[in-house]
Amino acid sequence: MTRQDRMEKILREAAQVLKQEFEWQPILFASAAIEKIIGKSFHAQDIDLLVPNQIQKQQSELIRLFSNAGFSYEEGVVPTFVKEGIVVELSNLEQWVKKCQWSLADMTKDETGVQYQVLGREDLIKLYQVLIEDPSRAERKKQFDQRKLSALLDSKAKNNNR
Numbered sequence: 001m002t003r004q005d006r007m008e009k010i011l012r013e014a015a016q017v018l019k020q021e022f023e024w025q026p027i028l029f030a031s032a033a034i035e036k037i038i039g040k041s042f043h044a045q046d047i048d049l050l051v052p053n054q055i056q057k058q059q060s061e062l063i064r065l066f067s068n069a070g071f072s073y074e075e076g077v078v079p080t081f082v083k084e085g086i087v088v089e090l091s092n093l094e095q096w097v098k099k100c101q102w103s104l105a106d107m108t109k110d111e112t113g114v115q116y117q118v119l120g121r122e123d124l125i126k127l128y129q130v131l132i133e134d135p136s137r138a139e140r141k142k143q144f145d146q147r148k149l150s151a152l153l154d155s156k157a158k159n160n161n162r
Helices: 003-022 031-038 059-068 093-100 121-133 139-160
Strands: 027-029 046-051 072-074 080-083 086-092
Touching: 003 046, 003 059, 003 080, 003 086, 027 031, 027 121, 031 046, 031 121, 031 139, 046 093, 059 072, 086 093, 093 121, 121 139
Parallel strands: 046 086
Antiparallel strands: 027 046, 072 080, 080 086
């Protein structure tokens, strides 16, 4: 099984935990979302999911539920879980919406069973514009962010020309 296949498997398992226990369809964002939107690999190193603050605050319940599903918990800035070497981070939806001024209007849904949503292209563009301007973000990360932003903008231009 390739790393990309493992990431998809782990994404579905994490989405299933959140859907079954909290009736929430998590929103995939960052590199893994870009890969789904434009179909180009950015060698995503982890799975970044957006969850409402009310879910993110239930850390002990999240640890219990994800542990029952075979994930291990890692201390981090956000609730972080690992399975088969794949890291899943649960970020605060409301904080990112406010920070990036997302509309959440052009999300796509997974059509193949376990439901999750993928943050839309316009909101991903806003995310990477914010990350590039963040003075506390490492320059190396900003360089990767710029490449991702350029790929998103190129993809948008190609779609507009059809």
